[in-house]
Amino acid sequence: MEITEFAYLGARARERQGSNRRRCGPAWGRDESHIFLGTAIAITIGVHAQAAQSSDPVEVSGYRHSVEGRSLLESASTAANAVLSASSSFRLQQSWEVEGNGASTPSAIKLFLIAVTPQPFVIQVRFRSCRCIFVQAEAFRTKVSRYAQDSEMTSKIDASHLLAFMLLHEVGHQQEGHPGYMDRESPDLNFDDNEVKARERAADEFAAKALIAAGKDRTRIDAFLSAMEIELALSKVSFNLAGIRVIGSFGGSTLCAKDLFADRGVSHPNFELRILTVNDIITDTPTSHQLVVDFERCRQNSVK
Ligand SMILES: [Zn+2]
16 A cells, blocks of 8 residues: 555554544543553644654654564665665665664665554555665565465565565665555455556666666675575565465465456555566566566456
8 A cells, every 4th residue: 555654643643542532431430541641642732843843854744763573674775785786876764873864875775673653564664764675574574474474375485584585675666766665465456557566667677677787787796795695586476375375275376366357456566576577677688577467467367
């Protein structure tokens, strides 16, 4: 689901109101309710005043910092920066390693780890207000566990390589001048195309081309090795997703079932198709082309 920064802050405000309402529910007596309500209002005013004064983008957004996932994000951003060194001036910065709240240079994009929120998100991008990327490590691990863990249908993938690709994708949004987004799927199944999905494809293409450039870079061994590791992870994602789809839903795969081949939500193309397309850009082989063609054909034949 695409959420602009403004719209998302509105949703956050409603979320906070909802959570306050729940805490002021029937379990509290009338007087206690008033005392609690008064205290809650005072605290809320205080929080808002603090948020208004704060230039910390995490606090301004109504979130809390987290230290959980630092080693994961450090590995991912190191790999992504090595890849970027071959073709882009953008660099990712860990917020806990630089002074101040803003990015230190015009080409820096700052990474923040966010504590768990009531409605978890994996990545949220805030390029308009602070040129920064918010990551929730726990939500990320939960999301990728479906296709990245060692199981009967899937082989294990290093999560930091997957996160590195996601970060390269987000840098692609910055490169293309896209507004802020929150990457989140929705249960709405569709085959519609729109400008927002086109932006997602453009960000994927940026990441794929960054990997190609790094794979050809013989001047920096870390760029080359990081590109190879991320590319290997992406090919394993494709393999794992196909395994889950075919073994887990054999009939659905052969019948081109909508829930397997459609897009989920209005902002993001089908995830398996995205990975197939990225792998096709990177490897550019008859087999990679055919995998995309076959998937697209199933989308055409699926019951609309
Ligand atoms: Zn995106």
